[in-house]
Amino acid sequence: MGKISLAKCAYCGAAILRPSQKYCCAGCRVVDQILQSENQSAQNWGLRPRQESDPSLADPVALARFVSEDPQGPFSRLFFEGIQCSGCLTVLARLPEYIPQVRDVRWNNVDSVLTVNWGAAADLVTLSQTLSRLGFTFRWLEHDHPANQFRQSLRRQELQRIAVVGALFANIMLFAISVYAGAPAGLKQIFDWISFVLFIPVMSYGAWPFYRNAIRAFRSRVFNVDLPLTLAFLAGSIFSIYSLVKHQGSATGDIYFDSLSGFLFLILTTRYFLKSSQWAASDPYPLEFFFDRPLFQVNSPPTRTAEAPTEPPRAAELVQPPTWSAEAPKAPTWPEPRWTSLTQLKVGDLVTVPAGARVPVDGTLRSVSTELDLAFLTGESSPRLVTKGESVLAGSRVIGQAIEVQAEKVGFATEVGKIIDSINQKSLTLEIGHVTGGKVGSGLLLLVLAVAGITFLLLFQSQPAEGFRRIMALFIVACPCAIAFGAPLTYARSIKEAFRQGLVVRRSETFSALKRVRAVAFDKTGTLTxxxxxxxxxxxxxxxxxxxxxxxxxxxxxxxxxxxxxxxxxxxxxxxxxxxxxxxxxxxxxxxxxxxxxxxxxxxxxxxxxxxxxxxxxxxxxxxxxxxxxVRPESAPLVQELHRRKIETWIFSGDQTEKVRELAQLLAIPEDHAFGRLSPQGKRAQLEKVKPDLYVGDGVNDVPALHSVRVSMAMPGSSLEAQLASDVLILRGGLERILDLLTIATKARRTLRRNLTIALTYNIAAGLAAVMGWVGPLGAAILMPLSSLAIYLSTEWI
CATH class of the missing domain: 3.40.1110.10 (Calcium-transporting ATPase, cytoplasmic domain N)
Known part of the structure; x- marks a missing residue:
């Protein structure tokens, strides 16, 4: 019996039972038509009217500011405000289809930064116009400009909002407690009106982020987590105001200013602390980690004095040659050498680098000559002789006696600093389709809406006020925010753990890509040997x-x-x-x-x-x-352990086939898994046939291979090109770090599953309690942060 071929949704790719249908649901139809509505009226879809393009974005100066280059091509980065869940990312994921110049997009959920990888040419005007029409608030990031500045600004705004809402909530609760304690009817009405006055800034200023996200969801016809929360908050607010105006509040108790304020305060606080934990877990790799010592001896540029020097300065102490003026004979004062931290070095400093240490700056050699180990930068296994006046790159290791280098570039401006900065910017980015928990969260929201509708219909005739109370409690207690925050926090923690093990992970989805490792391929020279x-x-x-x-x-x-x-x-x-x-x-x-x-x-x-x-x-x-x-001493034990785990091993090399097979025999790798005499493109072709889950290489000739596999790893001392092309870079140790990476990936997957189980269990139990009337809106607001707290603690155990 042949297989049944199912049609696929034109938007999401899901299977469709009826071939005559183009979309699997109305939501996919609307979103797809939004993105294809170039010739239709924007107003028909709730989009903002087409605005005149900003001419400055088409200027070459803007292109130079906002378009960067890496080995994969040009890219731009944008900082977004108000992205709370994967529902907000649905339209962003479709940008490559809507804008032909966009090759693909990647999302950093921790920093709220979208990386747009361009194809042949960058079109900033079209991108800016499209995002604005869809209701996104964003800012362009310039070259080497981290999102920390915007992030800190948003952090201050969020703290200010939490402080205002918290203070108002505390005061509203003072009056609510008096009402609950049995205050006289006349006093109750006064307290209710005072609570309403205090609630006005809560409803307007405090809840504004929810309104903004709900409006965006409405415009783009995409369901996000803030839409039902906003509806519940507005419905509760309107119902409470209606009860207050009709003077029914004191009699029925149907005023929820305290519950709504508490809910808003707790959800704002929970989101802030979850986001803060993500930021703490995703701190950039410190530059000092890549060097052997935190302090260096430095001579700074000289200062002028009126006194002549008693003796000429030593050449090793000079930062710049002293000059004397015939009109005002003055001489430079040569300060005593001082110890300075790596991050405090300045251009012009004369830095003393001891034997065996890495050079901390890009500069010029002022010593007579030295040999430098450039393996970390170029992959060269042999030292290079550098003479006085030649350039020296940061990251080079000094062989022999101490040397002196005059700094020309320092910190992240050095070549190695640019690599580290690139790693910091992209290590937490994800393809939007890999944002874990998005479909689960959306499904949970739809389920909550369905249950809320059924509950209201059942109680509408007999107990409409009670039905409304239960629905509001359900919306509050069943918020899937924790699901949205759990995955980015898990990935950030995993990247930190890998860094402590001597691994730099450049892409968050590396851990999910290593879900089931069936085959690992190696280069020969410089990798297994x-x-x-x-x-x-x-x-x-x-x-x-x-x-x-x-x-x-x-x-x-x-x-x-x-x-x-x-x-x-x-x-x-x-x-x-x-x-x-x-x-x-x-x-x-x-x-x-x-x-x-x-x-x-x-x-x-x-x-x-x-x-x-x-x-x-x-x-x-x-x-x-x-x-x-x-042969590396760890090669044989590694291959043996991989075989024990039922993981195949392969060798792809440019060396002679006989030598490759001899090494394969030594390591107990099957002879038909060893290939020699392969060009770089030949390696890539073989890898596309074998499809290993992980490839480990070290040289320039491995770059095409590193680009063609699911996960690629570069050895310590790999060439700069291989380091930039790899997903994982080994900083310390050798091939044994492969097992460490697999272990961390396994822990990350277990944590994601555990977090999902915790979130679903909580939402089902708490939602049931709300529907049954066992938990009211205020109790729901108190219970709501428990899910996030549980997921945070679960992730801390990674």
Whole structure:
């Protein structure tokens, strides 16, 4: 029997039983028509009238301010106000279909920042006009401009709103308690009118964010969490005012100014603390973490004095050459060196970097010369010699003696700082379709509305006031706000935990993408191996004199073989050599004493043999040196553990196939899972066939592969291109961090499921209590924050 092919909704993609239908529901039809209503009247859909475009957004200056570049292409960032749940994001998710220039959009729920990735060209005018018509309040973010400034401003506004509502609620409760305690009828009416006067700013100023979000939901025909809350709040307010005006409040008790004020105060407070916990969990990665020491010795620019210096300053202390004027002979005063934190370094400072530490600034070397380890920046396994006056990049590790660097760029303006800043901006962004809890929250809201309607119909004839009281309590107590906040908080906590383990996670959906890991693929060189050659065989045995000859011939070479010999034999004094020269395609040669020595690439004796060189004297071969790429010690245990978890392992490499299969055999990886002689595009093609859940690489040639898998990981010391292309960057440790990442992803999924269970259990139980009349509006307002508190505590246990 063949499979039945179901039609799909033109908006959400859900299956449709009737092929004649285009949409699965009326909501999808309305939203899709809104987004396709370019030639229709905006007023027919509740949209704002089309406004004249802001000409400044089409100006090249605006494009330069608001459009940034990364390896994936141009993008812009916008800060939004008033986004409370996934219902608000539905229209944003459709922007790529509505605006052709938009490639895709990503949402940072913690910072309320939308990242718009552009295609061929950016169209700021159309985007701004579309968002304005849909009722969104937003601000453009400039280059390297964090959302913290706007976030702090909103935080102050929210605190001010909470303080006002809280103070008014406390005063309203004073009068309400007197009424509940049995105040005389005349005094009750006075207290009720005073409560109404106090309630006016609560209803207008305090509830304004809910009105704004409800209006947006109405305009875009999208159901969000604030729409039923607003309806309940307005209905309760109108009903209470009606009872007060008709002088029925003292007799029936149908005035809910205290309950409504308490509800508003508690929900504003709950949202504020949940948002604050998200902000605390998503603090940006500190720049200091990427360096080995918090303090550096610094000489600042000199100041002028009228006294001449007793002695010229030392060159190591100079920040800029001193100058003297013939008209006013003055000399600079050279301050004593001081210790300064990494974040307090300034342009012009002369920074002393001790041996083994990372350079904290981009600048110019003022010492004579040094060797720098650039593995963190470029992936180079060999040190690079830098001489006085050459540029030095932050993140380089000093090999040898301490050096002095004059700062030209500091902090996040350095090249490594820009990488860290990019990670900070994008680590919490999600594709809008991955915002967990959105469909559950929307479904719960629809269920609440249905139950409320049934309850009101059942009680409308006999007890209309009681039915209204129960419905209002239901709307208050069954608010699914906690579901909307639980997922971003969980992801933020998981990213922090990964950071403590030495992992930088660039995308929040990495954890959901690792839901079921069935296959992991590796690059070979620099990933499963150390990427550094090691001398493992020589014939015959060398004496000190021959070692000096070889090192003298290789003293200017940057070849991995030369670096391996220098590293393994250590510093030996060079010998006097005559006519030292490199022969293209052959090797290097020179004359020592009366003999002509040369180093040439050795012919491979077998397909699996590593690189080798031969030393010749007067044309006769004297000895052969063979090298191998050392396997990482953690490679075999990792592969063994992955196999124990029923996870397949693969190797994709550009090395010779025989060498790749030899390594696969050593690590117990099936031979048919090892591929060699692959170009970068060949790797990508193989990965698209195998479809592994995780790929681990380290070099520039791995960039296409890193882009083609669900989750990609870059090794420590990877090239800058690989770091930017990967989803996860290993800062400390080695391949064992893969297991740490899988463990954190598993914990995150468990936390999400636990939070969802808690929220649904609470809403069902509390909603039932409200429908049965066991909980009134005031009790519902008190119970409402419990769900959020429970989810917060659950997430803290991640």
């Amino acid at each position: 150390k990427g550094q050659l090691r001398l493992f065989l020589l014939h015959p045995v060398l004496d000190r004199y021959l070692k000096q000859i070889i090192l003298t011939l290789e003293q200017h070479s940057r070849h991995p073989v030369a670096e391996a010999l220098k590293r393994q034999w250590g510093p030996l004094p060079p010998l006097e050599v005559v006519d030292l020269r490199e022969v293209p395609g052959q090797g290097v040669e020179g004359r020592f004493g009366g003999d002509q020595y040369s180093l040439r690439t050795a012919q491979e004796t077998s397909p699996t043999a590593g690189p080798g060189i031969e030393l010749f004297r007067n044309g006769q071969s004297m000895l052969r040196l063979s090298f191998e790429d050392e």
